[in-house]
Amino acid sequence: MACAEPEPAPAKKTTLITLDAPASIKKLIEQYITFPDQPFADATSQAIFVRRVKREISGLLATEGYFTPEIEFTPAPAPGQPHQLNLVPGPRTRVASLSIEFLGDLADDTPERRARVQKLRDDWPLTPGKVFRSARWEDAKTALLSSVMERDYAAARITESQAQVDPETAQAYLNVVIDSGPAFRxxxxxxxxxxxxxxxxxxxxxxxxxxxxxxxxxxxxxxxxxxxxxxxxxxxxxxxxxxxxxxxxxxxxxxxxAHAKRIGAGVGYSSNNGARGEINYRDYNFLGRAWSLGSLLRLEQKRQTFSARVDTLPDANHYHYTFGGRVEMTDIKNLKTFNQRADFSRIRTTANSMMQLGLNWQREERRPAGAPKTVNETLALDFWGRYRNIDDPIYVRNGYVSEMRLGGGTRHVLSERDFIRSYARHMHWWPIGARDTLHLRAEVGYTLASSRQGLPQEYLFRAGGIQSIRGYDFLSLGVREGKAIVGGRTMATGTLEYVRWFTDNWGAAVFADAGDAADRWRDFKLGLGYGGGVRWRSPAGPFALDLARRHDTGTLRFHFSIAVAF
Structure with a gap:
């Protein structure tokens, strides 16, 4: 039997230079200094390398505070053996004294300026006793000048900058003079x-x-x-x-x-309302006043909407006005509605908050399967406030969002029934470890009225689906009227969800949802849904695909959503 000869092992790369230095210094040199990978051609090329490497190593170590290194090159004792490069970095230079002086308006002797000057000196990082490094020295000067320039002194400049290093004592003497110039307005x-x-x-x-x-x-x-x-x-x-x-x-x-007039179109899908197609038109210079006109036609399997709205420019106090109208048809859980709405609101928006006070009129036709058709008409005064304190408006990991709505109408002014509707919601996110997130959501609503009859669905409550109770169909929890599910006067739901991120963009979640919607609190029956799902930080927003189990029946239901609903 013929045996194949084993392949020769790859030749081991010969080390031409052996570096003997402290571990941290050795790592620094190997990162920035290039050693030859071929033998020196002659004594001249070797001498050139020795001069170059000593110069480069000395310059590199000086940036780290070593100004008196001892570098010794020992040629190889025999051909094929490595040369030896021995390095003793010497003492590391430390800051011995510091002087920071100011000229210009900032040097005026007033309590405010004295306090600011003291704060600038206290914030200086390279204090006596600290290791002197060139990079730290330059960063400290840049930060100091930036701090002076950020308030009042846009023309501030460094007029003098000295770092005197004494190699024998390994000490550095620092001096900086900044001319603030005049105060700007x-x-x-x-x-x-x-x-x-x-x-x-x-x-x-x-x-x-x-x-x-x-x-x-x-x-x-x-x-x-x-x-x-x-x-x-x-x-x-x-x-x-x-x-x-x-x-x-x-x-x-x-x-x-930008172009003042824009037309957009889109398609989508959610497990709440099914497939969706929409077209919208925006005019950001409506009537030549820089007002914003927006109109939207959205067709979903369970909801069809046409709306138009005009927003004025915000004033100096962040208030603006909005007015518009909407026509909407829905067919959800055997309840068909046809709603017409007109509203006018005053809104104040800041970076973290929104407050809205509005007046809206609605006329709604209701056709519950197996029950009589009704027409409800309401004129309501409505207040809506929201505050958020979150780390990221799209991919939230830390913070909270709270909102409250309070509104009502009276049968004496274009409403069929006296009522007061209240609603509150709070969402909170806590970071867990380096990546994970714990999310809590709670909401409660109550409509004070002698009966739900005569009130549009917007002022009543149903529950189920995404951002409510997963495991239940969209708006399937409420009051049964014939074969349909309609809104009741009470509602409360909550969510506890933990998201484990395996990479920066992909993760998995486990969750539990609970709650109900009913006409009276004594009719309230807690529904429970729980399960798990996939999370993806997509370019379009947070993507969630969940499989939830309804606790009482064991029914499994998929829920799909994209974007965080605030």
Whole structure:
């Protein structure tokens, strides 16, 4: 029998240079210094390498505070053996003294300026006793100058900067002098590219006024507000830090306006309402006043909607007005409705909160299967408040969202019944470990009225489905009327969910939902659903696919959603 000869093992790469140095220093050198991978051609090339490597290593170690290294190169004792490079880094230089001085307006002897100067000195990181490194020195100067410039002193500059190092004592003596220049104040707006809109559109979004002290964060916030507006494609906001203009420095805005009219279309699917197709039209310069007109035609398997709405520009106190109308047909759990609505509201929106006070009129035709058709008409005054404090508006991991609604109407003013409707919801997220999240949701609603009859479904309550009780069909919990499920006057639901993220974008969840909707609290029967699902941080928003089990019947139901509902 013939035996195949074993293949020779790959040749081991020969080490031409052996480096003897402390572990941390050795790792640094191997990261930044290149050693030859071929034998030296002659004594001259070897000498050139020795001079180069000593120079490069000395420069590299100086950035880490080692200014007196001892570097010794020992040639190989015989051909084929490695050369030896021995390194003793020497003592590490530390800061011995520090001097930070200020010139200009900031140096004036007032209590406010003295406190600010002291704060700047206290925040300096490279204090006496700390290891001196070139990178830390440069970062500290940059941070100090930035701190001076962010408030009042847009033209501040470093006029003197010295780091004197004594190699023999391994000590560094630091000196920095900053001239703050004069204190700046905001002046008038100067715009480039504003053609379609009046200057008021820009002034209403300003977080400052002409004459206010200069604040860099306000300038950046102003740019972000304008950039996030649908009126503009690109926006740049800046000032020219000319000391001669410090009393009223112009605010320069360069922008490119977006198209005022836009048409969009989309398709989608949710386990609540089934397949969906929609088309929308937006005009961001309605009536030439920079008002926003939006209209939407949305066709879903269980709901069909056409709506139109006009929003005015927010004023200096963040208030704006909105008015519009909606026509909607639904067919959910054997209840068919045809609803017409008109409303007018005053809304105040800030970065974390929204408050809305509105008046809306509704006319609703109800056709419950197996029960008489009814027509309800209501004029209601409605308050809606919401506050959120979250780490990310799309992929929330830490924080909370709370909201409350309170509204009502009277039979003396275009309503068929006296009623007061109240609703509250709270959602909370807690980070667990490095990636995971624990989520709690709770909601409760109650309509104070002598009967549910005569009230549109919007002022009553049903439960079931996504953002309610999974394991139950969408809006399947409520009051039975004939063969249909209609809204009742009471509702409470809650969710506890844990999401385990295996990667940055993929995770799995386990959850439990509970609650019910009924006409009276004494009719309340707790429904329970629980299960698990998949989570994906998709480009379009959070994606969730859940399999939930209804506890009382054991029925399994899939629920699909994308985006967080606030």
């Amino acid at each position: 905001f002046g008038d707006l100067q715009t480039t590219g504003l053609e379609r809109y009046d200057l008021d559109v820009l002034q209403l979004k300003m977080p400052f006024r002409s004459g206010d002290p200069y604040r860099r964060d306000q300038l950046l916030a102003y740019q972000a507000r304008l950039q996030n507006s649908p009126l503009f494609n690109t926006v740049a906001v800046s000032i020219e830090p000319d000391p001669a203009l410090h009393e009223a420095v112009p605010v320069d805005i360069t922008l490119i306006e």
